[in-house]
Amino acid sequence: MPAMFEYAPAPESRAVVDIKPAYGLFIDGELVDSLDGTPFKSVNPATEEVLTEVVAAGPQDVDRAVAAARRAYDDVWSQLPGRERAKYLFRIARLVQERSRELAVLESIDNGKPIRESRDVDLPLVAAHFFYYAGWADKLGYAGFGVDPKPLGVAGQVIPWNFPLLMLAWKIAPALATGNTVVLKPAETTPLTALAFAEICQQADLPPGVVNIITGAGDTGRALVEHAGVDKVAFTGSTEVGRAIAKSVAGTRKKLTLELGGKAANVVFEDAPLDQAVEGIVNGIFFNQGHVCCAGSRLLVQESVADEVLASLKRRLGTLRLGDPLDKNTDIGAINSAEQLAKIRMLSEVGEQEGAERWTAPCELPDRGFWFPPTVFTGVTQAHRIAREEVFGPVLSVLTFRTPAEAVEKANNTPYGLSAGVWTEKGSRILWMAQKLRAGVVWANTFNRFDPTSPFGGYKESGYGREGGRHGLGGYLDV
């Protein structure tokens, strides 16, 4: 009999996914070969195993995809009444649900995120987004944008690798509901679920060209964003790339929404429900390996409870299970790419050099793949780089404060403004803080909670425009 309760491995079966040796591009309703692209490999970040070969679409491919989207917009999609578009979206939502196990496994293999999260968080939200925007498609006249708001045309959408399928849903669902057609480029390290989504579009009998998916890296994205045939650009990703996109779009008729980085403050007051606050801190920064733009990467804890909270947090981090993303008991999966791992390591070293104290959760790292253990920096000040720059990894910086006013000041003292968290049992303080915090989302006694009905987006360098909710429609309508 084992001395303690050691969970035996419980791996999810890979047999439910069928990864082809190579993929083309999804243009005009068909998976086609690239005209001028260059092939590259997609790897499993947990094992470094090559999964498949995909192609980085070249300018001619982009051109073809935009042209297909334009034709589909002019001839079919913009002509359909909202209720017809809704039917397609409902159909896609149901297909996503039917294939959710397969898609969750595929997402975990391609991205490195634990199956618990892809299965229990990502996929239900993906389906929910399609259902939600399907509901809006025939009610746009009641959304507060005038009686008959018009679509923009062709949307060029570029999404990141942290929530590949969820970000696809955030982009595609409102675009289609409002009558636009789409050319979407997934991130180069996570193209597989978008390509599986292409199959779903075919299964749903979506008219050819309404959704086009082109794989590739920065060059492909740039070609898409700069293409003259694109009417609307939507981007989620790094602030640096977002800035470049804003420049390239400036002075054109293109509309733009940007959802960029963040350095969110998670503010814990002394009267907070501490056990739940610790869970919220864990969920805030270690969810999805910290690959979350709204991650609560700056913990601001009131001095009077700082020691207690840190002790609880460290104890709790000792129970986190890091390892095989396909194991149903894994809490922390792999870092998405070698490049990202290098960046996390670099910023962590900078943190130490600047004098913050580094603490690492006691977990064994697998031999192969890209891994970084949950890490907490204490003794961090506002001047430290790890308190200012987005690490985009499982690294928490802990700062303290004495008064509510100081908490607000410190929380807002960042170039970013995507999200924030407040932990207190005092309702009046929650409302007071929510008024003062310059962040797109303020969570109270919870963190990293998403819902299709709730608008999401940021202030300052976290971007502009809102996705989700009724507000999310506005970005795709001529208003």
Add this chain to the structure above:
Amino acid sequence: MADVTSTNEALRRFLHGLPGVDQVGADARAAGLGTRSIKSTAKAFALDLAVRMVDLTTLEGADTAGKVRALCAKARRPDPSDPGCPSVAAVCVYGDLAPIAVESLRGSGVATAAVATAFPSGRASLEVKLADTKAAVAAGVQEIDMVIDRGAFLSGRYLDVHDEIVAVKEACGPAHLKVILETGELVTYDNVRRASWLAMLAGADFVKTSTGKVQPAATLPVTLVMLEAVRDFHATTGRAVGVKAAGGIRSAKDAIRYLVVVNETVGDDWLTPERFRFGASTLLNDLLMQRQKLATGHYAGPDYFTLD
């Protein structure tokens, strides 16, 4: 710690000064832990452990001496077809049947527990409650399950509840005292945490969720909150208090969820019958059935397991 129980006001201030419990967050945490996937060796370990943690219970007005004897026989050898199957932790009966249980379990290593203090309502005078307790202890039980005065607790008379527990603990002598909070009647998680601390301050050896006579009885989040209180109490005072989840836990799957919560909240040290118990009667047969399934690869029908 002694001065917090000096007056009702001091005790109230202390209990209300404990960090609050956010219900949504506690529910979410319990639900998250409930999705742990327990397979093969871990499951075998968990099932055996759960059997060893069972307080096999009969608390009916219709209980007879024969029924208690049958239950005791089952407690000794839960699965007659499998000598490797461990005994349960204890048999829990009403005080008047305690002598029969004590007699039937002599030499088995299975403890006898009796409910006392006007179980399940707790509505009797202190004299009656103490007499109830002393009679059971005199009959030879090793464990007493008492109920708290929920009326006093809900009306803020914390010191009365405290003093009553202290008195019962004294009446217990060497017997272990499990204090039933009846969390279904306390309703809020804040109350559950306060009542847990209150019972621990008064000297409880165990805090127990429910009598099993009130719905909801044991739930995963309530047990989580109690375990957190136990963990914090241990960190503050160095004294380890056990937790007993009672009422409504019927399947092995449920029991394993509780063990996961124990494991990830207070850790290994609590994965023993000395520190964690299930108060249950129907749970045992499902545990036995799942044990056999693991050993043989197939399920035997319910008739292959003894009735209580």
